[in-house]
Amino acid sequence: KHNVKLYPDEARAHFYLGLAYEKKGEITLAVKHIKKATEIDPSWARVKRKLEELNKKQKTLIW
Numbered sequence: 756k757h758n759v760k761l762y763p764d765e766a767r768a769h770f771y772l773g774l775a776y777e778k779k780g781e782i783t784l785a786v787k788h789i790k791k792a793t794e795i796d797p798s799w800a801r802v803k804r805k806l807e808e809l810n811k812k813q814k815t816l817i818w
Contacts, residue, residue, distance in 0.1 A: 759788070766796035773805070782813050 758768040773788035786809045792802045 764795060766792040766799060766802065769795065770799075770802050770805070773809075777809065782809060785809055786813060 756772060758765070759772050762768045769788040769792040773785045773792065776782075776785035776788065786806070789802060789806045789809055792799065793806055796802065
């Protein structure tokens, strides 16, 4: 969280915070930060793949 506060426009900060939230099982927060990372750097393919993966997880959790 600290890095996102210091560097709110840094895609990596949002990406790694999203990964941390995913590990904690907080998928909604993970999606929020991974999505922000894709908005900041739309060319980062790894982030796009992770967002797709998290969206699938989120849909599975809803069902």
